[in-house]
Every structure is written in C-alpha cells, then in structure tokens.
Amino acid sequence: MTKNRKQVMALLQTKNTAMSAYEVIAAMQQEYDVNLHPMAAYRALDFLLQMHCVLHLRTINKFLYIDGQQHCFWQVFICDNCRQIEKYPLPATIARPMLQHTGSAFQTKDLHIELHGLCKNCCDVPHT
Ligand SMILES: [Zn+2]
Structure with a gap:
C-alpha cells in the first residue's frame, strides 16, 4: 500500500x-x-x-x-438531521435474500444498504 x-x-x-x-x-x-x-x-x-x-x-x-475482515455485509443508518452514521454487520443469512432474487440474474455489487432516518439524539429533541 x-x-x-x-x-x-x-x-x-x-x-x-x-x-x-x-x-x-x-x-x-x-x-x-x-x-x-x-x-x-x-x-x-x-x-x-x-x-x-x-x-x-x-x-x-x-x-x-469498515473492518472488512470479519463481516461481509453492512446495514448503514444515516441521520438526515445531523448526518451521524451507525453501521452494523448483517449476517449472511439475512443479507443473502436481499442481494439475490430467484428468477433474477441481477448481480448486486454493494456490500451494504443505506437507510435514512433520525438518530436517537435527533429523535429525542422536542420539536418546537
Ligand atoms: Zn441525528
């Protein structure tokens, strides 16, 4: 490197x-x-x-x-308010059905899914 x-x-x-x-x-x-x-x-x-x-x-x-040694797939939460990121490894048993579909030959290449929302801190802030 x-x-x-x-x-x-x-x-x-x-x-x-x-x-x-x-x-x-x-x-x-x-x-x-x-x-x-x-x-x-x-x-x-x-x-x-x-x-x-x-x-x-x-x-x-x-x-x-990411520490790519142990896990193959990641679930990434992105806070739309403060842009804080949380990442969690997903086991292959959960990830595989999302990446493949019987009847489709589509080849996915990303090792993660991105989900937008609000982190705990931003949820806790009272909306005035
Ligand atoms: Zn936030």
Missing part, C-alpha cells in the same frame, strides 16, 4: 465517520500536512473500496471505514 493510501485509511479509521473525498483532502492537510491531489484522493479511496476497507455511501457520496 502506498503512503497516501495508508494515511487515507488511517484517517477514515480514526475519524470514524463518513467523509467525502474533499473532507479527506482537507483532513490530510490538517493531520499530516499532505497536499493530496483530488485524483490521488479518489484513487486511494477506490483502492480502499476494492480492498473492502471502506464503503461508498452513495446516497450522501461519502466514504466510511
């Missing part, structure tokens, strides 16, 4: 939240004093995607670090 890729991975791991490519670039500047070119950032994120180290959250166009 190149130094850039390692740093991008370490960054997503320590921040422990979903980040856009441009948030990654800004944080690389701040944390490592590295000027990452957008193309280099996308290449690094693409590499981490292929390594199953990050998920690409398509609905918000951000990247989320």
Whole structure:
C-alpha cells in the first residue's frame, strides 16, 4: 500500500465517520500536512473500496471505514438531521435474500444498504 493510501485509511479509521473525498483532502492537510491531489484522493479511496476497507455511501457520496475482515455485509443508518452514521454487520443469512432474487440474474455489487432516518439524539429533541 502506498503512503497516501495508508494515511487515507488511517484517517477514515480514526475519524470514524463518513467523509467525502474533499473532507479527506482537507483532513490530510490538517493531520499530516499532505497536499493530496483530488485524483490521488479518489484513487486511494477506490483502492480502499476494492480492498473492502471502506464503503461508498452513495446516497450522501461519502466514504466510511469498515473492518472488512470479519463481516461481509453492512446495514448503514444515516441521520438526515445531523448526518451521524451507525453501521452494523448483517449476517449472511439475512443479507443473502436481499442481494439475490430467484428468477433474477441481477448481480448486486454493494456490500451494504443505506437507510435514512433520525438518530436517537435527533429523535429525542422536542420539536418546537
Ligand atoms: Zn441525528
């Protein structure tokens, strides 16, 4: 793994939240004093995607670090109010029927599903 890729991975791991490519670039500047070119950032994120180290959250166009060693499928909750992310591994017995359908040859490629709503904190805030 190149130094850039390692740093991008370490960054997503320590921040422990979903980040856009441009948030990654800004944080690389701040944390490592590295000027990452957008193309280099996308290449690094693409590499981490292929390594199953990050998920690409398509609905918000951000990247989320995952420990891809043990689990194959993730359920990702995205708070529409504060953008907090929660991620939970889904067992294959639950994930498989969602990914395949008898009678369809469709090949799914994402390793996660994204669900939007409100996190606990935002639910608890009284609406005035
Ligand atoms: Zn929230």
